Amino acid sequence: MQKFKSLIVAKREFLATVKTKGFIFSLILPFLIILVVVLSMGSIPQIISQTPQNIGFVDETGMMGEVRNLIRFSDMEGAKNALLENEINSFFVVSEDYIETGKISIYSRDGLLGSPPTDSIEAFLIENLIRESNLDETFKDRIKDPANEEIITLNEKGDVEEKSGVGFIIPYVLGILLMMVLMTSSGYLMQGIVAEKENRTIEILLSSISTNQLLTGKILGFGSAGLLQVLIWTCSGALMLFLTPYSSLFQGIELSWILIVAIPYFILGYLLFAASMACVAAPAGTMRDAQQGASIFTMFAVLPMILLSFITRAPNSIIAKALSYIPYTSPVTMLVRIAIVEVPAYELLASLLILSISVIVMIRFSAKIFRAGILMHGTNIKLKDVFRYLRE
Amino acid sequence: MxxxxxxxxxxxxxxxxxxxxxxxxxxxxxxxxxxxxxxxxxxxxxxxxxxxxxxxxxxxxxxxxxxxxxxxxxxxxxxxxxxxxxxxxxxxxxxxxxxxxxxxxxxxxxxxxxxxxxxxxxxxxxxxxxxxxxxxxxxxxxxxxxxxxxxxxxxxxxxxxxxxxxxxxxxxxxxxxxxxxxxxxxxxxxxxxxxxxxxxxxxxxxxxxxxxxxxxxxxSNYREPLVIEYEGDLGYIKGVDSINDYGKYAELVLEENADPQEILKTLIYTVKIKKFEMRAPSLNDIFIGVVENAEV
Incomplete structure (x- = not known):
């Protein structure tokens, strides 16, 4: 019977969370953002980017025969008038001494929106320059497109890593998802603990259940709410993706393996963050105090995301490996690495082992802090008190 | 039990x-x-x-x-x-x-x-x-x-x-x-x-x-002194531990097991009683007394 009490608490916290306006809004918000982005995609680029159709040029050298969708003006006056009449967004002048100096002047009105159309201008100039040369066609093609890159990663033995292609999207998506689960669920947990302190229900609860049962129930309840939130995001996100032409990009990526590894990392990662947040929230009097204390854990969670481009470029570097052993950063880091390179099994096991031990230690630690701190009001917990609570 | x-x-x-x-x-x-x-x-x-x-x-x-x-x-x-x-x-x-x-x-x-x-x-x-x-x-x-x-x-x-x-x-x-x-x-x-x-x-x-x-x-442990107003001479009264006598007014501290009823009987024969007040202290008085004593 005692065990069920945690489930009763979990059920209440779950229902109380998912019924809040904030939760429902957070489910809809990403889709509203996507909708706005998709709807505006059609119109925004036309405003910002300088398409060839609205770039003009004045050729003072007389050698630019190839027009490439640009609008030719015979003199500055004509080009200026067209710019002032808004017929074009900008124009450039190929000066007489262009061959010697390479000088190009770009004119626009009220400054350019976005970056200057250098790509279009350069392509136009290269086209015209090679047309004048006596090079053969393949050589001309190479000048137009000098680097057709392929990125190859070597593992420790010097063998070529198989994974490549669009794999780089997966770690970003996984990392962001995992971080969101960790942050939202443990954030809800923290709110829930502080709210119960603020509305003074905590003492009635503790006269019915133990602090451990209460903490367990809360961790389960808020964890489920956070998981539900991210599941809904993921499923709807995936659904939207499959309805777009981009779905073919994701074929052939070993999602199943990544997902299997993601499950223990999700569970252990959440437990670690939840227990840590509980430690901070229990002695805090207000949500603001709690958030201040929680910011250090938030930083840990965000760290792999800040270093994400570094981790994706050098997934086997010392920093990436170190981050995949540190308990707070390991879930996100490891998932990102697995998506990019073949991580040896022993590294994976060691990382999971460290994480599991940290979870066990942290939960015991937090149960004691929770017990000692939950009835405090308005007093700040001191480090020496922490050691005393742990001894009790 | x-x-x-x-x-x-x-x-x-x-x-x-x-x-x-x-x-x-x-x-x-x-x-x-x-x-x-x-x-x-x-x-x-x-x-x-x-x-x-x-x-x-x-x-x-x-x-x-x-x-x-x-x-x-x-x-x-x-x-x-x-x-x-x-x-x-x-x-x-x-x-x-x-x-x-x-x-x-x-x-x-x-x-x-x-x-x-x-x-x-x-x-x-x-x-x-x-x-x-x-x-x-x-x-x-x-x-x-x-x-x-x-x-x-x-x-x-x-x-x-x-x-x-x-x-x-x-x-x-x-x-x-x-x-x-x-x-x-x-x-x-x-x-x-x-x-x-x-x-x-x-x-x-x-x-x-x-x-x-x-x-x-x-x-009963916190009985207040018995207060009397009288005419005459009090003298020795059985069951009374000490007397704070002002001539016409006196505060009598009773012995632990003394019965106020018996003391009243004795007093009736010796003096003319005008007022006889036996006040049991309220818990509030005891509470205040105890707390104040502790703070002195």
């Missing part, structure tokens, strides 16, 4: 350097209404929290229901904390159901209906807690302490914030529960309530026991 439902031995607790409970011992008999008294900050709430195993004592032992504290005992205890609160966004029914389930009541609907009816709030069953007045919320909170039919009730300031009508409703409920054999520990600083309701009391100040026992015993 009374069965001790709660036996507290040499409880000590301190926060940092501050001693909150200092070698406190007492017991509570089954079926009695026991008053736990003391000024604010005396340590009453700390005692209760230690009894409920919400916090731990530094030293001392508690025997409850004949044994060491067990999590299962929590469903035999009903508790109304002094710091009150309910989930403001839940309905009365949802909230009471939740607390009842935590006390191992699987289907608490019948009890909820019964108690809501008893405190005249049946029509508020489906209202949100936040929509109720403070007094109503306090009555709802009382139900959370009764709902699981506990053997031991620990109520911290149950009358504070209640108007006289609601205070009477609560008092009647408490007497009914006591008559049904429930044990009630009443922690309060409202002496008049205690005086009318409690069988035995423990008064603590600065974490120490300053008065402990049945109300009758305590009151």
């Amino acid at each position: 009374n069965y001790k439902i709660l036996d507290v031995w040499h409880l000590t607790k301190s926060y940092d350097e501050r001693i909150v409970l200092d070698d406190l011992s007492f017991h509570v008999n089954q079926g009695e209404i026991f008053g736990l008294l003391g000024p604010n900050g005396a340590g009453k709430t700390t005692v209760i929290r230690i009894i409920l195993d919400i916090i731990r004592a530094d030293q001392g032992e508690i025997v409850i229901f004949g044994g060491q504290f067990d999590e299962d005992f929590k469903s035999k205890i009903g508790y109304l904390p002094e710091e009150r609160g309910l989930y403001q966004k839940m309905t009365v029914l949802e909230c009471l159901k939740y607390f009842a389930q935590l006390k191992n009541i699987k289907r608490p609907e019948v009890q909820i209906d019964f108690w809501l009816d008893r405190i005249n709030l049946f029509n508020c069953k489906n209202k949100k807690i936040g929509e109720l007045s403070k007094g109503m919320q306090q009555k709802i909170q009382l139900i959370t302490a009764f709902i699981h039919n506990p053997e031991l009730l620990i109520l911290d300031e149950p009358f504070s914030g209640l108007d006289p009508i609601n205070a009477k409703v609560v008092k009647d409920i408490l007497f009914d529960l006591a008559n049904a054999g429930k044990t009630i520990i009443l922690s309060t600083h409202q002496m008049d309530q205690v005086e009318r309701m409690c069988d035995r009391i423990l008064m603590i100040n600065h974490g120490r026991s300053v008065l402990y026992g049945s109300l009758d015993e305590i009151k």
Whole structure:
């Protein structure tokens, strides 16, 4: 019977969370953002980017025969008038001494929106320059497109890593998802603990259940709410993706393996963050105090995301490996690495082992802090008190 | 022989350097209404929290229901904390159901209906807690302490914030529960309530026991001097320990077992009595006296 009490608490916290306006809004918000982005995609680029159709040029050298969708003006006056009449967004002048100096002047009105159309201008100039040369066609093609890159990663033995292609999207998506689960669920947990302190229900609860049962129930309840939130995001996100032409990009990526590894990392990662947040929230009097204390854990969670481009470029570097052993950063880091390179099994096991031990230690630690701190009001917990609570 | 439902031995607790409970011992008999008294900050709430195993004592032992504290005992205890609160966004029914389930009541609907009816709030069953007045919320909170039919009730300031009508409703409920054999520990600083309701009391100040026992015993120990106004010569009076004589007015301190009735008889034969006043001190007077003495 005692065990069920945690489930009763979990059920209440779950229902109380998912019924809040904030939760429902957070489910809809990403889709509203996507909708706005998709709807505006059609119109925004036309405003910002300088398409060839609205770039003009004045050729003072007389050698630019190839027009490439640009609008030719015979003199500055004509080009200026067209710019002032808004017929074009900008124009450039190929000066007489262009061959010697390479000088190009770009004119626009009220400054350019976005970056200057250098790509279009350069392509136009290269086209015209090679047309004048006596090079053969393949050589001309190479000048137009000098680097057709392929990125190859070597593992420790010097063998070529198989994974490549669009794999780089997966770690970003996984990392962001995992971080969101960790942050939202443990954030809800923290709110829930502080709210119960603020509305003074905590003492009635503790006269019915133990602090451990209460903490367990809360961790389960808020964890489920956070998981539900991210599941809904993921499923709807995936659904939207499959309805777009981009779905073919994701074929052939070993999602199943990544997902299997993601499950223990999700569970252990959440437990670690939840227990840590509980430690901070229990002695805090207000949500603001709690958030201040929680910011250090938030930083840990965000760290792999800040270093994400570094981790994706050098997934086997010392920093990436170190981050995949540190308990707070390991879930996100490891998932990102697995998506990019073949991580040896022993590294994976060691990382999971460290994480599991940290979870066990942290939960015991937090149960004691929770017990000692939950009835405090308005007093700040001191480090020496922490050691005393742990001894009790 | 009374069965001790709660036996507290040499409880000590301190926060940092501050001693909150200092070698406190007492017991509570089954079926009695026991008053736990003391000024604010005396340590009453700390005692209760230690009894409920919400916090731990530094030293001392508690025997409850004949044994060491067990999590299962929590469903035999009903508790109304002094710091009150309910989930403001839940309905009365949802909230009471939740607390009842935590006390191992699987289907608490019948009890909820019964108690809501008893405190005249049946029509508020489906209202949100936040929509109720403070007094109503306090009555709802009382139900959370009764709902699981506990053997031991620990109520911290149950009358504070209640108007006289609601205070009477609560008092009647408490007497009914006591008559049904429930044990009630009443922690309060409202002496008049205690005086009318409690069988035995423990008064603590600065974490120490300053008065402990049945109300009758305590009151007889705190008898005030007998005051008389008279004409004549007092002389020796049997049963009187000392006399503070002003000629026409005197304060007589009686011997421990002296009967005021006998002294009055003696006095009638020796002097002409104009006033004879034997005042039993109120618990309030004793309380103030004890607390003030401790602070001198």
